[in-house]
Amino acid sequence: MAKATIGTETGAILPASGASRFRDGAGLSRFLLPLGLALVVLGAWQFYVTVSQIPSVILPSPVSIARYIAARYDILLMHAIPTTLESAAGFLLALLLGVAIAILITYSTMAREALYPNLIFFQLIPKIALAPLFIIWLGVGSQSRIAFSVFIAFFPVVIATAAGLLSVDRGMLRLCRSLTATEWQVFTHVRFPMALPHIFSGMKIAITLAIIGVIIGEFITAQAGLGYLIIFATARADTEVSMAAIVVLCICGLLLYGLVALAETIANRFYSADSR
Amino acid sequence: MLSLAPKADVGPIETALVSVAGVQKTYFTRQAPIQAVASASVDVARGEFVSLLGPSGCGKSTLLMMIAGLERPTAGSIMLAGAPVAAPRRDIGIIFQDATLLPWKSALENVLFPVRILKLPIEAYRERAHELLKMVGLAGFEHKKPGELSGGMRQRVAICRALIHDPEILLMDEPFSALDAITRDQMNVALSEILETYRKTVIFVTHSIREAAFLSDRVVVMGGRPSTIILDKAMPFPRPRRFEIEETPEFTEICRELRLTIEAAHGHGQPASGGTGSGKLAGAGASNIE
Ligand SMILES: Nc1ncnc2c1ncn2[C@@H]1O[C@H](COP(=O)(O)OP(=O)(O)OP(=O)(O)O)[C@@H](O)[C@H]1O
Ligand SMILES: [Mg+2]
Numbered sequence: 001m002a003k004a005t006i007g008t009e010t011g012a013i014l015p016a017s018g019a020s021r022f023r024d025g026a027g028l029s030r031f032l033l034p035l036g037l038a039l040v041v042l043g044a045w046q047f048y049v050t051v052s053q054i055p056s057v058i059l060p061s062p063v064s065i066a067r068y069i070a071a072r073y074d075i076l077l078m079h080a081i082p083t084t085l086e087s088a089a090g091f092l093l094a095l096l097l098g099v100a101i102a103i104l105i106t107y108s109t110m111a112r113e114a115l116y117p118n119l120i121f122f123q124l125i126p127k128i129a130l131a132p133l134f135i136i137w138l139g140v141g142s143q144s145r146i147a148f149s150v151f152i153a154f155f156p157v158v159i160a161t162a163a164g165l166l167s168v169d170r171g172m173l174r175l176c177r178s179l180t181a182t183e184w185q186v187f188t189h190v191r192f193p194m195a196l197p198h199i200f201s202g203m204k205i206a207i208t209l210a211i212i213g214v215i216i217g218e219f220i221t222a223q224a225g226l227g228y229l230i231i232f233a234t235a236r237a238d239t240e241v242s243m244a245a246i247v248v249l250c251i252c253g254l255l256l257y258g259l260v261a262l263a264e265t266i267a268n269r270f271y272s273a274d275s276r
Numbered sequence: 277m278l279s280l281a282p283k284a285d286v287g288p289i290e291t292a293l294v295s296v297a298g299v300q301k302t303y304f305t306r307q308a309p310i311q312a313v314a315s316a317s318v319d320v321a322r323g324e325f326v327s328l329l330g331p332s333g334c335g336k337s338t339l340l341m342m343i344a345g346l347e348r349p350t351a352g353s354i355m356l357a358g359a360p361v362a363a364p365r366r367d368i369g370i371i372f373q374d375a376t377l378l379p380w381k382s383a384l385e386n387v388l389f390p391v392r393i394l395k396l397p398i399e400a401y402r403e404r405a406h407e408l409l410k411m412v413g414l415a416g417f418e419h420k421k422p423g424e425l426s427g428g429m430r431q432r433v434a435i436c437r438a439l440i441h442d443p444e445i446l447l448m449d450e451p452f453s454a455l456d457a458i459t460r461d462q463m464n465v466a467l468s469e470i471l472e473t474y475r476k477t478v479i480f481v482t483h484s485i486r487e488a489a490f491l492s493d494r495v496v497v498m499g500g501r502p503s504t505i506i507l508d509k510a511m512p513f514p515r516p517r518r519f520e521i522e523e524t525p526e527f528t529e530i531c532r533e534l535r536l537t538i539e540a541a542h543g544h545g546q547p548a549s550g551g552t553g554s555g556k557l558a559g560a561g562a563s564n565i566e
Contacts, residue, residue: 169376171372171374171376172376172378174346174370175370175372177346178344178345178346178364178368179364179366179389179390179393180363180364180365180366180394181393185393189378189392189393190378193378270380271380272380273379273380273421273422273423
């Protein structure tokens with residue numbers, strides 16, 4: 001289980017840094033090195049399982065997990081689809097809500113003073129503890145999982161976006177004012193593009209949190225989804241299935257994260273300080 | 277309007293284009309109110325280059341911002357072409373100490389920024405933007421982004437940006453003070469060349485006596501406690517101005533007079549007070565006048 005968690009994390013981080021490294025043109029070793037290390041760890045794992053004869057209920061070998069994935073990809077895919085779609089929905093709603101609240105905070109002092117301390121306070125609640133309440137309020141359907149996913153994912157978007165929108169150089173604002181720019185023009189020409197890198201870093205955190213939200217929801221309620229599969233398989237001591245589900249989850253997470261990174265690359269074509 | 281030909285219609289000095297009369301400005305802060313400008317009256321004629329010179333904290337920027345319509349005077353009046361200034365106007369171009377360019381836009385796009393904000397036809401101004409950049413020696417750098425330009429180049433882009441919509445008046449707040457001495461001298465020559473092509477009415481804030489004397493038709497010295505205008509002097513040097521004038525005894529004599537005026541108003545190294553409760557001005561005083 002610990003191994004799987006680490007896998008999720010590296011999986012979440014790799015694409016972005018990988019992409020920027022390619023841009024920097026810093027050579028293949030930067031890419032080969034982490035890959036090599038991962039292969040060494042998998043090799044050691046395989047070796048240990050083979051030599052120690054440890055029962056597969058406790059630790060299945062990488063090869064047997066891979067074999068299971070290859071054999072039963074249809075079942076895994078069936079469970080991966082709702083998890084991925086709900087995560088994407090949770091993420092998109094968190095993005096909209098987060099940016100909207102950030103704009104409110106930026107433009108209204110009253111909203112800022114009223115909302116900000118409450119948002120911080122909310123952050124201090126271990127949000128996972130509230131997951132069962134969402135089920136009570138919204139039922140066992142996907143809406144409660146998506147709502148919970150939004151609930152844990154929107155905060156970093158708010159903080160990052162507000163920081164970006166407020167970080168605008170005062171000189172630039174003065175220039176806009178001297179040109180009789182409207183508030184809308186300042187937003188579209190200056191504030192928003194200036195905030196984009198912040199927004200994307202918020203989005204990258206939000207996408208991983210959105211997935212976590214959905215998985216927790218599935219742990220509690222679902223009849224489908226990778227979270228459900230993990231709980232179900234583990235309860236039946238089917239560790240191989242559970243780990244296969246975790247691997248597929250990593251791939252789904254990577255895919256979603258990759259889409260955010262892709263969106264960032266596209267935005268960078270227009271809003272990067274570097275030359276194309 | 278888009279023609280690059282020198283403006284021949286700037287005739288002899290007429291009535292003042294910019295008229296500052298009895299202007300006073302007090303900032304009401306959380307602590308004590310700060311009187312930034314006690315009383316200022318200046319007239320600037322069409323096509324004239326006037327420098328505001330004075331120690332740090334004497335209210336030069338404040339006065340300039342009031343002329344730009346970015347600050348309101350507490351008392352007195354500011355008229356622009358006969359109309360009172362109530363808000364920012366599009367016939368003014370401003371250049372600040374920092375270039376304040378948009379980092380993701382090319383030099384050319386930054387120059388065109390006012391055109392976009394003012395919703396003027398971009399295509400009609402593109403040619404002019406190219407010509408302006410060429411004029412300041414940035415031909416070939418049109419598609420570079422600010423991060424790839426030197427400080428002096430960025431400031432030249434800012435100058436082109438201020439000129440793109442052909443404003444009547446150019447307000448410059450220490451545009452070159454962040455640059456090194458060599459670049460600064462080059463920029464001074466470049467600026468006077470630009471102004472020979474595009475005659476503008478310029479109000480130029482600076483700490484530098486030499487810069488003020490070199491560029492201006494008139495130098496207005498601000499200072500005293502509280503701050504007022506203590507000298508308004510015409511610079512008798514012929515145009516076009518070249519470096520050589522700085523070596524004439526006449527130039528040295530004028531710089532000396534300006535320096536003595538400032539020193540007489542402030543003593544050596546004493547801060548220019550912005551009014552009550554502003555004794556904490558960092559490094560202010562006649563000593564920072566170059
Ligand atoms: N927005 C503001 N709020 C309160 N006080 C201000 C504000 N702007 C300027 N002041 C005060 O007004 C006085 C004049 O400031 P100003 O910036 O006009 O001086 P300056 O001559 O341009 O100085 P410098 O050469 O250092 O730029 C100072 O005492 C300053 O502290
Ligand atoms: Mg100033």
